[in-house]
Amino acid sequence: MNPPVTIAAPTSAPVTSSSSATARREDDRMNAFTIKISDGIARVLIDLPGEKVNIFSAEVVAELGEVVRQLQGMPELRAAVFESGKPGVFIAGADIRELQTIATRSDALAKAQAGQRLFQRLATLPMPTIAVIDGACMGGGLEFALACTYRIVSDEDKTSLALPEVTLGIIPGWGGTQRLPRLIGVTAALDMILSGKPVNARKAVKLGLADGCSARAFLPGAVRAFLAEALTPIGSTAIVARRPHGWRRQLLEGNPAGRLLLFRTASAQLVRKTRGLMPAPLSALAVVRETISHELESGLEIEAEHFADLATTPSCKALIDCFFANELARKEGVLSKGVAEGKSEARPLHAAVLGAGVMGGGIAWAFANHGMPVRLKDLAWEAVAKGLKTAHDYDQQLVRIRKLTPAAANQSMLRISGTLDYRGFSAIDVVVEAVVEDLAIKRKVLAELEGGIRDDCLVCTNTSSLSVSAMAEAMRHPDRLVGMHFFNPVNRMPLVEVVPGQRTSPACVAEVAGLVRRLGKTAVVVKDCPGFLVNRILLPYLNEAARLLEDGAGLAEIDRVIYDFGMPMGPFTLSDDVGLDVGYKVAKILAAHYGERMKVADALRIAYEEMHLLGTKGGRGFYLHDGKEALPNQELINRVAAASGRHPAHGSPIASDDIRDRCLLIMVNEAVRCLEEQVVAKPAILDLAMIMGTGFPPQRGGLLHYANQLGSRFVADRLKQLSDRCGSRFAPCQTIIDLAREGSPFPT
C-alpha cells in the first residue's frame, strides 16, 4: 500500500474566490490533517492514518498546532471547517495511554496547559471555525469542538457528545469546564461533566451545544448553507441568538442567589450519588463553581491546576487501569478469535434456558433483550410464568427510564416462549442450564437434555458453586459444556464468569465468551474451582462479617464501615439480598473444599439452620424487612451472642479499622491465592471481576490495587497480626510473604 498522501496548503497560497488551491507539504510531519482550500474556505480533514478512530495523541495535538499556525497565517480565509475522515467518529478523545504515563503533577499541569493554549489559539483565529460532528465526539474531542465558533452535528445514532473525564478520575482539562457552561449554561453543563454521560444530536441541538443538525446524506449541503448564513454579520448574530436562553436558566444562573441554590443542589445530588467517594466529579463541580464568574483565562488556569491535582491520584490510576482491564477482557475472553466471530456472531442464535427461577428468567431476558429467541423450560407452567415475570420486570425497568420503548419491550417478551418438554430443541443452538444447585439433579437434566439437542448445540451451566467438570461426566459430549456464571440480578450485573471444565473444548469456551459479549456483558475466563473467582473471594468476606458479629461488633456498624469504604452495600445487606439459603449452601461447599480457612461462621449456621431465616425474600434475615426501613434482627444478634458465650450487651467494641481490615484483607489473601493457582489469567482481570461482580469501588481499582495502596509489607504484617489474634484463616499466603520480604508491589 502506498503511504498516505498528505496535502496541506502552503502558508503563502494565494486565496482566490474561484480557484481551489491544494499543495503537497514539503516535510512529512503532518499525517493526521489535510487542508483543502476552496472558495476562501479551508476544509481540514482529520484522519489518523492506520487507525480506526481519531484520537488526540501528543503527536496529533502537535500537528493540530501546526494546522492552527497555518490558518493563523491566512487571515484572508473566510472560514475553516473541521471534518473527520473516520466513519462514526469525529474525535474519540485524548489518548488514555498517555494519561496513564503521567508521572508527576507538573507533567500533568504542562499537558493541560499545552492543550488549553492550543485551543485558545484555535478559538481566537481571525476566521470563524466550524466543527462538523458526524460520530463520537468525546472528551478532548468535544473540548476541541467547543473551541470552534460553531458546531454542526449529524443525526446519526453514532453521533454522541460527551465529557467522560470524571469516569477516568480526572476532569476535562482542555477548557471543557470553562467553555461548556459558558455555551449551554451551568445546569446543563454540570449534567454532562459530572455524569460523563453522552448526549445525542437531538439533545445537543436542544442544549445549544450544536448550532445545526442534518442527516449525514445532506451534511455537505447543510454545511454550505450554514456557512452562507454564518458568513454574513446578520446571520452570525442570528445563529448565536438561536441558541436557547431558557427563562429557567436566566432565573437560576443569571444571579448570585440562583447560582448559590444551583450549586447547592448539584453538590447535594453529587454527594448522595457518589457518597463523596469520587474525587473527580467533586473537583469538577468545585472548578465550575469557582470559575463561573471568572474571565476565561483565569478559569482555564484553575481548571489546569485541578486537573493536575487529580491526574496523579491513586483513584485516577485505578480508574484508568480499570478501563484498560476492561479492554483487555474484551480481547481476553476470546481464545481463538476466528471461531468466536466466524460462528457465533454470524448465525441467528436460538437459545434455551432450563429452569425459570430468578436466574433462569433473567438469563432468558438477556437473550430476548438482545434479539435472540429463547425457549424457557421448567417443570410447571406456573414456574415458567415466574420466569416471564422476571423478564417482564427487567423490561419494564428499562421502559420506565426510557431506555426501551413499550413496543420493543412487547417484542422482547414475545421472544420468550415457555415449554415443559424438549420438543423442538433440535433447532436450539445454545442451552443455558439454571436449575437447582444440586449436582445429581444437574447431571440428570444434562443427560436428559442431550437426548433432545443437536450434537453441535452449545451447553452452558449457570452453576455458582458446583464443578463444571463433575457435571460434564454425565454427558455424551462433555467437550461442549461450559460454565457461564451470571450474577444476580442479571439485568444489572455486567460480569459473566466463563468456566471451562477439564474436557471443555477451547472452541466452545471462545463461543461462550463471544455470546457473553453479544449479551452486552463482560466475560472473564476462570478456572473450574469451587466458587470460581468472585464467589471464592467474596464468601470469606461474608463469613468474616458474620464472625465479627460473633465477636461483638454491631451488625449495622459492620455494614456501615464497609459501605463507607465504598462497597455498594454492607455484607449483611448483601447476604440478605442474595438469600441466606443460597449463601449458606455455597459457604458449606467452599468450606468442604478449602477447609479450615473457610469454615462456615456460627452466625450463618444459626441464622439459616436454627432460625430458618431466608433474607430479603423471606422478610427476615440479618435484618427485618417488614417496614420501610430494614432493622437489625435483634433475636439473631442475641442468639449469636449467647452461642459465643457473651452477654449481648457486653460486646467489646471493635474498632472500625479492625472491621475494615478483617473484611477486606481476608479477601486480599484469597485473591492472591487465586493468582497463585492461576484461577484467572491476569491480575488486572481479577480486579476487574471484583469491580464488576461485587461492585468493589472502581476508584479503588479492585482488590489488588487496594492492597498496593496499603503496601505489601503492611498487608503481610496486618494479616500476621490478625492471624495471631483471630485465627489462622488470616495467615498470609506464601506470595504475600514473598512480596513483603522483597518489598515488591502486588501484581496488577
Add this chain to the structure above:
Amino acid sequence: MKERLAIIDGIRTPFCKAGGVLSALTADDLGAIAIRELMARTAFPPGQLDELIAGNVAQPIEAANVARVIALKAGLPASLIASSVHRNCASGMEAITTAANRIFSDEATAIITVGCESMSNIPLMYGRSMTALFARLMRAKTTWQRLATWASFRPTMLTPVVGVQVGLTDPVCGLNMGQTAEILAREFAVTRQDQDEFALMSHQRAVAAQARLAEEIVPVALPPAYAQVQSVDDGPRASQDLAALAKLRPYFDKLCGTVTVGNSCPLTDGAAALLVMSERKARELGLSPLGYLRDYAYAALDGRRMGLGPVFATAKLAAKTGLSLKDFDLIEINEAFAAQAVACERAFASESFARAELGRTQALGQIDRARLNVNGGAIALGHPVGASGARLVLTLLKELRRRSAKRGLATLCIGGGQGAALALEVS
C-alpha cells in the same frame, strides 16, 4: 384441487371470553404467540418459509396488514412476505385456502397460516357528528372560528360507535348476526328448547374434551402480572344445565325471540396457526403431516340467512368432489348460534330444501349427532371470528387422528351471506 395440501402441524392459544384474561394481548400478539410455538415445536427452518398469511376480521388499527406485524413479532425472518386475508368469519379458513392456491400455482412451497382475533381490543369510535366536528376544528383558522365550532358540540355526539356491534351487523340487509339466527329459527321451527339442548350439548362435550383440546393449545402466561397461566378455553361450563339456559331472556328479539346469549357463541379472543405445504414437499422433507386439505368450496347466499352457509358450501363441495355426507367420519359445523347450527342440520336432511335451494334431487344427508362437533363447538369454546376457521381444521384433524378415522368436513357460516366447506383427510 389435483394435489392435496399437507397440514404439517398446528397450535392455538386458549380461546377466552373477550374482556377477560387475554384482553391485554392484541390480535397480533396472539397470532405471534401461536406461531412462535408452532415454529418451536416443528423446528421447521424459518428460512424455508415463503409467506405468512393471516386471517383476521377486525383488522387492528395499530397493525395494518396484521400478517406482517405477526410475522415480525413471531421472530420470522424480516425477508418473509406476509399478507392478510378477509372473508369475515371464515378468515382463518381463507388463510389456508389462499395458501393452497399459492402453493398449487407454484408461487410458494411452505406457508404459515394463522387466524387470529382479539375481540377485546375492537375499539369504540367517535360517531359521524363528532368526527365532523373534529374535521371542522382542524380547518378552523381563527380562535373565533374555533369557538364557533365548539359551540356546535352536543354531549350526545360523544356516544361511541361500538366497533364489535357494528362489525357483527350486516350493512346490506341491516340485520345483526343474532337477528339472522332468529330468521332461521322461524324458518326451520327451531324451538327455544331445541336451541338450549344443542347449547348444553356443546358445553358438555367441550368440558369432556378439555384434556384432548389441551393437546392443541399452548398455555399463555397472562401479562402484565404473569401470575396466572391460561392453558384451557375458558368458555365451557361444567355446571351448565337446561334450567339455567331456559332462564335467560332472548337477546336479539326481546319480544318473542328465542336466541339468547346462552345459545349463541360468546365474543372471544384467540389465535390458531398452521404450517402448510404441498403433499409432495412434505414427503420430500420426510415430514409426517397432521393431515391434508383435499378440497374446499365457498358458496354465497342471502345475507339474511347467512347461517345456512355450510349447507350451500357443502353442496358445492359435494358437486366438486363427488363426496357425499356419508364419506365424512366427522363433521364440524361452526356454532355461531344453536338456532343456526340446528337449522343447518335440518337443511342438510331436507329433500325439499335440496330441490328448492341447492338444485339437487336428493337431500345432502342426515347428520348423525354422534359425528357432529364431537368436542363441542363455538357456543362453549367461543368464536374469535378470524381464528375459528383455523381452529375447526386443527381440532377436526386431531380428532380424526385420535379416532383413526379418515375424513372430516369442516364448515362455517359467514356473516354477509357465505359459507365455507373444507374436506380434510388424515391418511
